Amino acid sequence: EAGVAQSPRYKIIEKRQSVAFWCNPISGHATLYWYQQILGQGPKLLIQFQNNGVVDDSQLPKDRFSAERLKGVDSTLKIQPAKLEDSAVYLCASSLEGGINIEDTQYFGPGTRLTVL
């Protein structure tokens, strides 16, 4: 079974530039998550999709971050404009259902390491 794919793996940009990350979840997984992991910290959930609808985006800085999941499969996360504090690894994960009361494993992609100079 193919895992969660992400691209690019690394990105270096200057502040105020724009950047986009792409995620392809495991085939058949209804739920897709974007996390931000700053060095030395645990992943922080930015947005959760169930199919192509947003379940939770309460921690997404909407003035600069946007995400979409067209057709309920692939997803893109965009930052415009980037700030220095956005330097982090952006992880995409997917799970079969996403429910809170069932055994539902999240599978993470390799992440995109973003450096903002």
Next chain:
Amino acid sequence: GQQVMQIPQYQHVQEGEDFTTYCNSSTTLSNIQWYKQRPGGHPVFLIQLVKSGEVKKQKRLTFQFGEAKKNSSLHITATQTTDVGTYFCAGPRSSASKIIFGSGTRLSIRP
């Protein structure tokens, strides 16, 4: 807001010693998940606990979920160099599906 804290932040042990990390939530959790992240890698799911007081074992790893469903622990018996990494707990609140990850415990091992 909800917080999930883990202690200790770091643990450095001699190979063969035991290791325990503790996870505490400020609110009741409907379930708790444990992940391992190797240096430079991504989190990998280890286990999920759902029931109050539940204990699960995976070879040298023992996971416990507290009776009040607000705390959990991961115990590794006789650590090996392959156990190196950061261990995270994560759990949704009872009334929402948002997943909160703990701060993690970084385990390093002296061969």
